[in-house]
Amino acid sequence: MHMVPRMMLLFALLCPAVCLAAAPALPKAYQKWQKSERKVVTDKSSLFYGIHYIYADKKAMQGYKGGNKFPEGSSIVVEHFNIKDGNSAADGSKNMVVLMRKDKRMKDTGGWLFAGFGADGKPSGLDPVGTCFGCHQKDAAQRDFVISTINDFKH
Numbered sequence: 318m319h320m321v322p323r324m325m326l327l328f329a330l331l332c333p334a335v336c337l338a339a340a341p342a343l344p345k346a347y348q349k350w351q352k353s354e355r356k357v358v359t360d361k362s363s364l365f366y367g368i369h370y371i372y373a374d375k376k377a378m379q380g381y382k383g384g385n386k387f388p389e390g391s392s393i394v395v396e397h398f399n400i401k402d403g404n405s406a407a408d409g410s411k412n413m414v415v416l417m418r419k420d421k422r423m424k425d426t427g428g429w430l431f432a433g434f435g436a437d438g439k440p441s442g443l444d445p446v447g448t449c450f451g452c453h454q455k456d457a458a459q460r461d462f463v464i465s466t467i468n469d470f471k472h
């Protein structure tokens with residue numbers, strides 16, 4: 318075997334461990350942040366089919382209040398739940414968590430870090446550029462790529 322294919326094989330074997338370790342972690346205390354109203358999406362063709370809540374830290378709340386202009390470091394988390402037995406009045410089991418954090422190094426994704434997690438909070442390895450950014454760019458290019466607004470936090 319030649320050297321290059323062997324190294325590629327080694328990388329492919331190690332990547333699940335190494336690459337996940339390098340992935341961003343979910344902020345531990347996000348459930349203490351400002352929480353949005355309960356949002357229900359009953360359209361089954363939507364990625365967001367189910368129930369979700371948005372959590373915004375202090376910097377992100379400043380950004381929402383300023384009409385979606387977010388300072389560096391702003392962090393926003395969404396928790397998604399299934400609809401239980403087709404009844405949208407009750408939250409079903411948690412099915413995923415997503416994070417956006419304003420980070421000017423992330424030039425390919427509008428100056429935001431995008432990351433997806435499973436219900437257990439472990440990185441789900443979704444591709445931030447392919448899976449996340451396209452949609453946010455299409456819907457919210459004029460709002461700093463954040464689709465929700467301050468109105469989502471008025472209970």
Ligand code: HEC
Nearest residue numbers: 356364393415416417431432433443448449452463464465
């Ligand atoms: C098919 C389109 C679509 C894709 C793909 C998508 N999102 Fe979103 N995202 C939305 C919509 C729509 C909202 C607003 C939900 C609301 O108003 O409650 C949203 C909201 C969010 C929010 C709350 C802040 C905001 O913009 O309102 C975060 C954080 C987020 N998404 C992260 C992600 C991450 C991370 C990924 C990739 C793993 C992703 N999203 C993929 C459509 C998408």
